[in-house]
Amino acid sequence: MLEPSHNDELPVIPGKRYFTIGEVSxxxxxxxxxxxxxxQEFPQLKPVKRRxxxxxxxxxxVMTIRQIRSLxxxxxxxxxxxxxxxxxxxxxxxxxxxxxxxxxxxxxLEQVLKVLKSR
Numbered sequence: 001m002l003e004p005s006h007n008d009e010l011p012v013i014p015g016k017r018y019f020t021i022g023e024v025s026x027x028x029x030x031x032x033x034x035x036x037x038x039x040q041e042f043p044q045l046k047p048v049k050r051r052x053x054x055x056x057x058x059x060x061x062v063m064t065i066r067q068i069r070s071l072x073x074x075x076x077x078x079x080x081x082x083x084x085x086x087x088x089x090x091x092x093x094x095x096x097x098x099x100x101x102x103x104x105x106x107x108x109l110e111q112v113l114k115v116l117k118s119r
Contacts, residue, residue: 010066018048018056028065038068041079044086 071082
């Protein structure tokens with residue numbers, strides 16, 4: 001098992017689609033029982049569950065776990081503080097994506113208006 005370390009010392013995430021809890025434990029230097037606990041505390045963590053309730057994490061889950069680990073272990077956040085930080089970052093990302101979508105729609109509507117005016 002890897003010792004807790006800074007994110008820049010964690011192993012490279014292999015190019016696989018799914019990872020077992022044991023693999024994620026190694027990749028993120030976090031014990032499996034901690035991963036199961038974080039699933040309850042962080043709504044962003046939702047591994048796919050298959051036969052026998054086995055968890056399969058995707059690459060995005062591994063990256064999210066590394067982010068949570070950094071907030072808790074490196075930056076000293078509490079679980080509640082890390083949860084707030086994660087949700088505010090998610091909100092900001094959602095706002096940026098929404099803003100891009102609105103701007104794209106405005107551009108498309110302006111093109112439609114131009115076509116209608118030229119008739």
